[in-house]
Structures are given as C-alpha cells and as structure tokens.
Amino acid sequence: MCATCGCSGPLTHEHTVLIEQDVLARNDELARDNRAWLAGRRILAVNLMSSPGSGKTTLLERTIRDLSATMAIAVVEGDQETEFDAERIRATGCRAVQVNTGAGCHLDATMLATALRALDPPPRSTVFIENVGNLVCPALFDLGESRRVVVMSVTEGVDKPLKYPHMFRTADLVLANKVDLLPYLDFPLATFQAHLSRVNAHAPVLPLSATRGDGTSAWYDWLRAL
Numbered sequence: 001m002c003a004t005c006g007c008s009g010p011l012t013h014e015h016t017v018l019i020e021q022d023v024l025a026r027n028d029e030l031a032r033d034n035r036a037w038l039a040g041r042r043i044l045a046v047n048l049m050s051s052p053g054s055g056k057t058t059l060l061e062r063t064i065r066d067l068s069a070t071m072a073i074a075v076v077e078g079d080q081e082t083e084f085d086a087e088r089i090r091a092t093g094c095r096a097v098q099v100n101t102g103a104g105c106h107l108d109a110t111m112l113a114t115a116l117r118a119l120d121p122p123p124r125s126t127v128f129i130e131n132v133g134n135l136v137c138p139a140l141f142d143l144g145e146s147r148r149v150v151v152m153s154v155t156e157g158v159d160k161p162l163k164y165p166h167m168f169r170t171a172d173l174v175l176a177n178k179v180d181l182l183p184y185l186d187f188p189l190a191t192f193q194a195h196l197s198r199v200n201a202h203a204p205v206l207p208l209s210a211t212r213g214d215g216t217s218a219w220y221d222w223l224r225a226l
Helices: 013-040 056-067 084-090 109-119 165-169 179-184 189-199 216-224
Strands: 044-049 073-079 095-100 126-130 147-153 173-177 205-207
Touching (some): 013 044, 013 109, 056 084, 056 126, 056 216, 084 095, 095 109, 109 126, 165 189, 173 189, 189 205, 205 216
Parallel strands (some): 044 126, 073 095, 073 126
16 A cells, blocks of 8 residues: 555554545545536546456446447546556547556546546546556545446455455445356355445446456446436
8 A cells, every 4th residue: 555545654553544534635625626527517437446457447448349339438547657558448449548656556536637637528428437456545535436336356256345345335336347257266146245245235246247248238237327
C-alpha cells in the first residue's frame, strides 16, 4: 500500500489514522464535485476494481466492441506505469486516457477530475474507470462514480470476499470472470456467493468469460438498466 493512503511509513498508529482521515475527507469533497459534474451531464461512470490480472481490460475490449454501436463509451485507465492498457482500448476505436499513479496503489477523485477534463465525454455517455489492480486501497477512495463493479477471476479462489471484505462490501455488482476455466479449478460458485453474502447481501454475482463471451449478455443488460 502507499503513503497517499497514510498506510505506510514510520508514523505512529494515531498519526496514521489522522492522516487517513484528512486524505479521505479531502478526497470525498472532490468526489462530490465529480459526481455533480457527471450527474449534470447524465454520464454513467462505472468504477471497475479488481486484483491484477482479473481480466478488466479484456472485459472492456469486448464490451466496447459489442456496445459501441448503441452506447457512447470512453475509458479512464489507471495503472502505476505504462500505457499498455490505454493502447489496447484505443485499438478498439474508443477514446481512453491513461492515468499513471507511480507508487500510488489507487485512483483518487483528483485524478478522475483531471482525466474527465481530458476525455470531455459527451452527455448521456458511459465512462468506464479501470482502477489500479488492488483489492484494498481503491475501495477506500470515492471517485464520484455512479456504480462500483468488482471483477473477480475464478482463478483467485472463493475466499476473497472474506479476505478483502471492504472491497466486496462496497460493490454494486460482482463479475465472476474466466468461467471458461472452471472445469480445471476448484471454485464452487455457490460457495463464493455464500461468502459474498456475508459481507454484501445486495450485490448480484454474474458469472462470465470476457475472452469467450459467456454471460456477457447479463452484464450488458445490467449496464443498460442503469
């Protein structure tokens, strides 16, 4: 984790808590501004969060290809370094802005505000925010998004909602990705859903395969209903 969160460094626990509260309070104020800006333009902002390698970028590539004819889409890409993911998104014909956080382990409301100014998404469009791969810090930072989606690869194991409860507790939807690999894994979906319900009884789970396309219609239906 990073010093931006106040969760590293040689400070006492009390000082660390005070820094976290100050950082989060400032972030929340900026997030409210982002939310008002997006709402005023009726822009849907979806914050995609997950661990690294869950398939967020692959999911976005397929989503853009399948929905761009009927939905105006732009993407904010968050990574510590490189523009690899933004280049993949641009290759689909979609506009994308890369935000590199350096040592930071999450996007924050200031970063999103800057990215939105660069993107200038049209009214009534959809902005996907691919957050930095991390199951801890991104959950702490409100960006001003409309919805939060956690992308969970079935290769990660059924216990992740219990190990990282705050991430899953804040989710509006959980996507169980890479279900094409289930024949080769010990991942009982019912057990995963039971663990999720212990920390979040309201978020639905949609199994899908971003590479093969299984289950994506339910994902698209969820987006269209927002």
